[in-house]
Amino acid sequence: MRAGFINSTGAPDILQVGDLATPEPGPGEVRVRIQFAALNHLDLWIRKGIPGQRLKFPHILGADGAGIVDKVGKGAKSSVGREVVIYPGLSCGACPECRTGLESLCPQYKILGEQVGGTNAEFLVLPEANIFEKPQALSFEDAAALPLVFITAWEMVAVKARVTKGQRVLIHGAGSGVSTAAIQIAKHLGAEVIATSSHEEKLSLAKELGADVLVNTATSDFTTVSKKVDAIIDHVGGVFWERNIRCLKSGGTLVSCGATSGWDAKTDLRHLFFRQLKLLGSTMGSRRDFPEILRLASEKKFHAVIDKVFPLAELSEAHRHLEAGRQFGKVLISFN
Numbered sequence: 373m374r375a376g377f378i379n380s381t382g383a384p385d386i387l388q389v390g391d392l393a394t395p396e397p398g399p400g401e402v403r404v405r406i407q408f409a410a411l412n413h414l415d416l417w418i419r420k421g422i423p424g425q426r427l428k429f430p431h432i433l434g435a436d437g438a439g440i441v442d443k444v445g446k447g448a449k450s451s452v453g454r455e456v457v458i459y460p461g462l463s464c465g466a467c468p469e470c471r472t473g474l475e476s477l478c479p480q481y482k483i484l485g486e487q488v489g490g491t492n493a494e495f496l497v498l499p500e501a502n503i504f505e506k507p508q509a510l511s512f513e514d515a516a517a518l519p520l521v522f523i524t525a526w527e528m529v530a531v532k533a534r535v536t537k538g539q540r541v542l543i544h545g546a547g548s549g550v551s552t553a554a555i556q557i558a559k560h561l562g563a564e565v566i567a568t569s570s571h572e573e574k575l576s577l578a579k580e581l582g583a584d585v586l587v588n589t590a591t592s593d594f595t596t597v598s599k600k601v602d603a604i605i606d607h608v609g610g611v612f613w614e615r616n617i618r619c620l621k622s623g624g625t626l627v628s629c630g631a632t633s634g635w636d637a638k639t640d641l642r643h644l645f646f647r648q649l650k651l652l653g654s655t656m657g658s659r660r661d662f663p664e665i666l667r668l669a670s671e672k673k674f675h676a677v678i679d680k681v682f683p684l685a686e687l688s689e690a691h692r693h694l695e696a697g698r699q700f701g702k703v704l705i706s707f708n
């Protein structure tokens with residue numbers, strides 16, 4: 373099968389596209405013929421090498437994808453030809469966390485393309501529990517672009533921050549995949565959204581997605597318009613942290629899924645207890661919520677913003693494009 377893979381870690385040039393053995397589905401597994409895969413920053417970090425990361429080379433990157441079931445293993449109930457979208461998290465399915473729908477806390481939790489081979493290949497074998505019916509209303513492109521960012525954003529906005537109608541929500545880094553998803557989810561839940569970015573074009577995109585108030589952090593201080601917010605959705609971390617804490621109203625919730633500007637932040641604990649703040653961490657989200665996300669996407673309540681589609685042969689170019697940070701939304705890989 374044709375696949376995009378790495379044999380070492382480093383710059384985009386190390387990405388190779390070539391033939392690898394086509395995998396066979398085992399018991400309870402299905403093989404999906406990938407139609408489109410989507411890139412995430414996770415792919416860039418793995419390609420560059422995360423400390424402590426142990427990859428088995430050749431390693432196929434990619435968490436997101438959608439395709440067609442092409443072969444089923446023993447005991448799997450899917451029919452060949454079923455159009456599916458992939459939930460990118462693998463877990464044991466048996467531990468207390470998995471049994472209560474908190475599988476991203478499973479001790480054996482893995483993300484496709486990180487600890488195991490991913491979607492940047494013509495064929496991918498995975499447990500049947502990881503495939504979901506692709507709604508007819510979604511193209512393969514739209515479906516492939518959704519999973520990782522919408523699952524992450526849904527967990528932060530709807531599950532952890534429990535955003536409800538009329539609340540004020542501050543969402544940083546408006547141009548990122550997770551933030552473009554978070555803006556749409558918060559608007560769907562009836563919130564007022566304040567979006568920040570240091571790029572004017574990304575703020576325009578945030579406005580198109582429904583953001584009510586825009587703050588260019590390169591030229592103004594977000595705290596002036598973000599007083600007493602109910603929730604903050606953040607992956608910027610460090611440089612915003614102390615100001616974030618000041619912006620939260622008493623009893624408010626900050627959900628963090630990253631620290632792109634630095635992780636060594638200082639917290640004045642008096643704010644934490646006197647104002648009863650909730651500071652929550654978040655990584656990925658539950659498979660349990662994925663059907664709801666797909667349903668809302670199929671009803672056009674929200675959509676993944678697609679920036680550009682590259683053929684598999686140009687995988688290095690696609691990585692360079694994402695790394696340059698000029699994209700608006702998802703970068704996709706086509707297998708057609």
Ligand SMILES: [Zn+2]
Pocket residue numbers: 463464465466467468469470475478479480
């Ligand atoms: Zn588990």
